[in-house]
Amino acid sequence: MPLLRKVAAVTEATWKSLVLESDSAVLVEFWAEWCGPCRMIHPVIDELAKEYVGKLKCYKLNTDENGKVASEYGIRSIPTVIIFKNGQKKEAIIGAVPKTTLASSIEKFL
Template structure:
């Protein structure tokens, strides 16, 4: 579980990206620090190592794979709906990748590019990204819209492990 410092750092960075003209694509990681040229090189946050280098990369799925990979899965599935132009999507990607590692074998994790898979995106009424949806037994069970801290995603995942 992440420390209070880690949670505050995530929230502050997300707030900075959402409320300003700073883009996550301009972020430069220098050692354990994240810097943005728009902030005149000032340290915006410090990486506390909450995401392991050994995290797995969550695979993309498409409309054509949806039925077999998600709806017919024998374990619960977390799907992150994302778009390449979405800054908050890039911010939660390492969190989702780490959760995929932590819950391997108990949960499946996929992401779906909303630009490339419009049928599935429209079917679930995705209007904002990132949106995370939990599926179990082929049915949508829960959804979270927006970039949220790891703890919120983890709590939702654990809720569906005990059912």
């Protein structure tokens, strides 16, 4: 099995530079340690990050540790995946959804 690239964490401190000022589309998974569905979607996000390398940046944000960002974007349930482009929130996908659902959302913004 090929080695999966782990998706980097983004924090309140790095949010602006990594997400809002990114020159490419950015996918952020909002998650928490205690969340079962988050663990189900982690490998999917890892795969997408590998498939869209060079076209899409992927990050994970722990909502327990970065509550300010999570509340700024109205995160009510996790996992929530948000796609950003040019510093703007473009689409939010809530829950552990199939990879194809995430991929078709990503394609719209590349």
